[in-house]
Amino acid sequence: MAHYKKGADAERELIHLLFDKGFSVVRVAGSGKTALPAPDLLALHKSRILAFECKAWASDSIHLPVSQMQELLSWCERAGAEVFIAWKYPRRGWFFLKPEHFSKAEKNYSISLRHAVAKAIDLEVLTGRMAVLPH
Amino acid sequence: MAHYKKGADAERELIHLLFDKGFSVVRVAGSGKTALPAPDLLALHKSRILAFECKAWASDSIHLPVSQMQELLSWCERAGAEVFIAWKYPRRGWFFLKPEHFSKAEKNYSISLRHAVAKAIDLEVLTGRMAVLPH
Numbered sequence: 597m598a599h600y601k602k603g604a605d606a607e608r609e610l611i612h613l614l615f616d617k618g619f620s621v622v623r624v625a626g627s628g629k630t631a632l633p634a635p636d637l638l639a640l641h642k643s644r645i646l647a648f649e650c651k652a653w654a655s656d657s658i659h660l661p662v663s664q665m666q667e668l669l670s671w672c673e674r675a676g677a678e679v680f681i682a683w684k685y686p687r688r689g690w691f692f693l694k695p696e697h698f699s700k701a702e703k704n705y706s707i708s709l710r711h712a713v714a715k716a717i718d719l720e721v722l723t724g725r726m727a728v729l730p731h
Numbered sequence: 732m733a734h735y736k737k738g739a740d741a742e743r744e745l746i747h748l749l750f751d752k753g754f755s756v757v758r759v760a761g762s763g764k765t766a767l768p769a770p771d772l773l774a775l776h777k778s779r780i781l782a783f784e785c786k787a788w789a790s791d792s793i794h795l796p797v798s799q800m801q802e803l804l805s806w807c808e809r810a811g812a813e814v815f816i817a818w819k820y821p822r823r824g825w826f827f828l829k830p831e832h833f834s835k836a837e838k839n840y841s842i843s844l845r846h847a848v849a850k851a852i853d854l855e856v857l858t859g860r861m862a863v864l865p866h
Binding site for chain 2: 624642
C-alpha cells in the first residue's frame with residue numbers, strides 16, 4: 597500500500613505540473629491492471645499527445661519489462677503520442693526520459709540514476725515552452 | 732449499482748468499437764467523480780483526439796447540467812480535442828452527438844431521442860473512415 601500510495605502521489609504531482617504548463621491531463625483508468633496496456637497519464641494540448649509511464653522509485657536504476665515497453669510503444673504509435681518515462685526520485689525531483697535512453701537486456705529495459713541525470717529532458721523543453729540552443 | 736453497471740458496459744462496448752477503427756482508447760480514471768472535470772473516454776489516432784461523454788439511458792431525452800457541458804467544452808478546447816456525447820440507447824445502438832446538437836435551457840443542455848436520431852453522426856464518419864457526400 598505504501599508503494600502504491602507513493603506512486604499515486606507522484607502521479608498527482610505530475611498531473612499538476614503538466615496542468616500548469618497548459619495541458620489537459622488525465623489519469624488512465626486501470627493502467628497497469630487491465631488486459632489492454634496503456635500509459636499511466638496522458639497530457640493533451642493543441643493536438644499534441646504526451647503519454648507518461650510513471651515510476652516513483654528511490655533506487656540506483658529503474659526497469660521496465662521488455663513486454664511492457666513494447667506494448668507502450670505500440671500503444672503510442674497507434675495513438676500518435678510521444679512517450680516518456682517519468683521517474684520521480686524522492687527529494688531529487690523528476691527525470692523525464694525517452695525509451696531510447698534505456699538499455700535493453702534480456703528481460704528488461706533499464707536506466708541507471710547516473711544516466712537518467714545526464715539524459716533527462718527538462719519539463720520546459722518537453723512541454724514545448726523552451727528549446728535547447730546550439731552551443 | 733445497476734445504473735453504474737449499464738454505464739460501464741456501454742463504455743466498454745464503445746472502447747472496443749473505437750479500437751476496431753484503429754484508435755488507441757482509454758477510460759479516464761475517476762471521471763465524473765473528481766474535482767478536475769474530464770470526459771469519460773479518449774480515443775487517439777495520428778494526433779487526432781476524440782473525447783466522449785457517455786450516456787446509457789433508455790429515455791425520451793438526455794440532459795447534461797450546464798456546468799458539466801461548459802467544463803467539458805473548456806477541457807476539450809485546452810486539449811485540442813473534438814468532443815462527442817455518445818448516447819447508447821438499449822437495443823437501438825449508439826447516437827454520436829455534438830454539443831451544438833443540444834438545446835440549452837436554464838439548468839441543462841438536452842436533446843430528445845427524435846432529434847438524436849435525426850442529428851447523430853455515423854461512427855464511420857466520426858472516425859474519418861467515410862465522408863458524407865453532397866447530393
